Amino acid sequence: MSEPTPDIAEEDQLLAAAAKMEFAAMRHIHGQLIESTDPAVISTLSHAYARHSRCMRQNLACLQRQRAERARAQRAADQHEVWMARRRPSEDDLHGLAVEARTREVQDAVDRVISAAAQGDRRRHTEWAHRFDREADDWSERPDWLEDDLDVVVSRACAALELPGALAARWRELPEPDFTPEPAPATPEEVAAANAVARDLMARYRAASGADLAPARRFPPGADTS
Structure with a gap:
């Protein structure tokens, strides 16, 4: 069974082709530099060689950055998919x-x-x-x-x-109402149930953390608290 064809972005192909052309130009200039003895020609060719070398390095760096960014985006997408799967409601x-x-x-x-x-x-x-x-x-x-x-x-x-x-x-x-009543006041039973839940949560927190959640002592005004 043949291996699947790798997914190569068109931008990668363009940058790789540009880097190859710059490298070909560098080889051509290098050959001329070896054969030349004229200082002026050597200076011109050296500047041209440096310019093509810089362009090639920039193209290769950009190619590497594009691939890294795509890999990072793919990892983020995979992580998001895993996160969505975990938080999928029951x-x-x-x-x-x-x-x-x-x-x-x-x-x-x-x-x-x-x-x-x-x-x-x-x-x-x-x-x-x-x-x-x-x-x-x-x-x-x-x-x-x-x-x-x-x-x-x-x-x-x-x-x-x-x-x-x-x-x-x-x-x-029918039209929407133009009056919204205030919520009904809590009954004594509802208040007691809410307090019971709060006490239970407080007890669980104390048991889990060992924290001292006792209410702060209140002193009368002017009392000596030293």
């Missing part, structure tokens, strides 16, 4: 991204229905929006959140929130 990651995308779509649609149903009543708008935020966490865990058509999911969500079905059916025609 099925769970893709599922999570799909759920987040569908949640944003449903929220946009339901927000339009809520705004139209509230008719400027910000208190009712806020209550509906906060209820959707609470319920959406549970809804998004069901298979039909992704499997069903978007309009079906929006209609089901609006029905659960007791929003008018007529508005839900034409949510695409």
